[in-house]
Amino acid sequence: MDVYASALSPALDIGTGCYLLVLTVLSIVGNLLVLIMAFRRSSRMKPPELLSVNLAVTDLGTAITMYPLAVASAWSHHWLGGDVSCIYYGLAGFFFGIASIMNLTILAIVRFVVSLNLHSPKQKISWKKVKILCMWTWLYALIWALLPILGWGRYGPEPFGLSCSLAWGQMKHEGFSFVISIFSLNLLVPCVIIIFCYFGIALRLYFAYKKSMNNNHVPNFIKLHRRLLIIAVLISIGFIGCWAPYGLVSLWSVLNDSSKIPPEVSLLPCMFAKSSTVYNPLIYYFFSQSFKREVKQLSWLCLGSNPCQVSNSVNTNNIYMVSVNVKSKEVAPETLQEITQSRQ
Structure with a gap:
């Protein structure tokens, strides 16, 4: 039996390829826009913003290095490249996935x-610390991605035959410790940390809001942090929500007979997980007026004879650190910094 032959119908193969092509275009365009916005403000970039850029790079890397091969395989009704490309695809997916959740x-x-x-207006995060954190993220992800090649765990084709990942069904005994380690250290623990941190931020904002209500005035910095918190939470929920169904199905295939899962059923969570690279730019566009405004102001996107005026205004407030002129009780208009820093 050819493990790389598609287990889906030809019509479903074509539909899957079209779906992945749409994801590829949206992911590349969306995350490139995020990086362009950050580059345009690079001279005024604060250290924590580099983490946001790093996260956009992981999504862009996933779309460029993986999705085109999956599209071509879907339209060929067979996984292209055999074992070599399968290991490459599984390693790339695992690598970028771990890098994203750690980010x-x-x-x-x-x-x-x-x-x-x-x-506090004091800078709490230095460039050196941020660069070390970014390097640690990539190194940590690379180590985990290489472990299956070194013998702990393994890569293999998905049950529907048009994608490759960790061979969950083959790790019932040999790589069971690897599976437990993955779910514990790279899914459960990060999720708990993320929930704890954002819940803690929400509590602090709530008490600050209640305290300000006693004075019949809600400072603008509280409103700003609340808006940034909502965007950050949506981004985290989007990523975890996309990967949770795939993780549950994968865990079920390890604990049970994976052959009992119909190919069409195993396809759905896999395709849903791949959509995680699209959501972040969309969240920015629909929930941040400044990102939408900056995108529309890009000269190469302008149509017609009216010239586009790109805003070069500098926000003197460090939005991330909330260095606000408290005496004036005013916050400068929302800028691109809010967008790149909303993921922090």
């Missing part, structure tokens, strides 16, 4: 640390 975890921790003193 989200670090961002949540950093935001929590910053929230311990919302009024």
Whole structure:
């Protein structure tokens, strides 16, 4: 039996390929826009913003290195490249997936640390620390991605035949400790940390809001942090929500007979997980007026004869650290910094 032959109908193969092609385009365009926005503000970029750029790079890397091969395989009704491309695809998916969840975890921790003193203008995160955190994220993900090649765990084709990942069904005995380690250290623990951090931030904002209500005035920095918190929580929920169904199905296939899962059923959580690279730019666009405004102001997206005026205004407030002029009780208009820093 050819394990790389599609177990789906030809019509479903074509539909899957079209779906992945749409994801590829949306992921590349969306995350490139996020990186362009950050680059345009690079001279005024604060250290924590580098973590946001790092997270966009993981999504963009996933779309560029993986999705085109999956599209071509779907339209060929057979996985292309055999064992070599299967190992490459599984390693890339695992690598970028671990890098993303660790990035989200670090961002949540950093935001929590910053929230311990919302009024402090002091820089709490240096460029050196942020660069070390980014390097640690990639190194940590690379180590986990190489472990199956070194003998702990293994990569293999998905049951529906058009994708490759960790061979969950083959790790019932040989790699069961690897499976437990993955779910514990790279899913359960990060999720608990993310929930704890954002819940802690929400509590601090709530008490700050209640205290300000006693004075019949809600400071603008509380409203700003609340808006950034909502965006950050949506991003975390989007990623975890996309990968949770796939994780549950994978865990079930380890504990039970994976052959009992119909190919069509195993396809759905896999495709849903791949959509995680699309949501972040969409969340920015629909929930942040500044990101939408910056995108529309890009000269190469302008149509017609009216020239586009790109805003070069500098926000003197460090939105991430909330260095606000308390005396004036005013916050500068929302800028791109809010977008890139909303993931922190």
